[in-house]
Amino acid sequence: MTYFDAVLLGILQGLTEFLPVSSSGHLVLVQAILGVKQPGVSFEILAHLGTLLAVFIYFRSQIALLIRSIFDGNMKKERAIIGYLIIGTIPAGLAGLLFKDFFERTFSDPMMTSLMLFVTGLILLSTRFYRRGSKGIGILSAIFMGIGQAAAILPGISRSGTTIAAGMTCGVEPSRAAEFSFLLVIPAILGGMVLKRNELLNIDASLIGQYLVGMVFSFLLALVAVHMVLAVVKRGKLDYFAYYCFAAAGVGLYLFL
Secondary structure (H helix, E strand, O other): OOHHHHHHHHHHHHHHHHOOOOHHHHHHHHHHHHOOOOOOOHHHHHHHHHHHHHHHHHOHHHHHHHHHHHHOOOOHHHHHHHHHHHHHHHHHHHHHHHOHHHHHHHOOOHHHHHHHHHHHHHHHHHHHHOOOOOEOOOHHHHHHHHHHHHHOOOOOOOHHHHHHHHHHHOOEOHHHHHHHHHHHHHHHHHHHHHHOHHHHHOOOHHHHHHHHHHHHHHHHHHHHHHHHHHHHHHOOOOOHHHHHHHHHHHHHHHHHO
């Protein structure tokens, strides 16, 4: 991996982690096109760490309230959100543990990734026909969004797009669904880092510089992406990204069929 590869992949990760177009799908396709060979998924995990830092900064006020609620029994609303985050994390945790080898194999399959991008496009397009809800997050919506996050372990399935769409299906107000989706990434990424701790501790020393550069660019572009997604969701235009996913899927199928 060159520094140019690291910058390009970091930019892709940062932008596409929160834009509903699948960051993992873009990484798989771009790595396949560039011929970049990664030892496992270490680069993607570190790039995800960059996006995680962006979430901490953008939602620092909400996160601070959630932490305070752990020690304040009167903050029932915030405590409930913590509970919903735990519930929403369980499906992806179970899927990652039970189907670990299968999911890892998919990261070397650009054909399957292209097909999953097409599925993401269908999911996003379906939001065009949803009636705008006004509910907050509840147990049912947390479960549905958690299932969406579990499905998004597959490269090509957008985590943000699928979880937001799942929340909207349950009648959750789109902006609330988007905010919960962003917060839901925190335990998901931390859990992934724990599962991959051995691989992270044994990163090739010659690649550390490139990986860190990629992480920095991922962090910077993720901050931009958060603003963009929230603006798009508020305007009810999430389905616009469907056409991009269809186009990306078409390019992938053309190149790797």
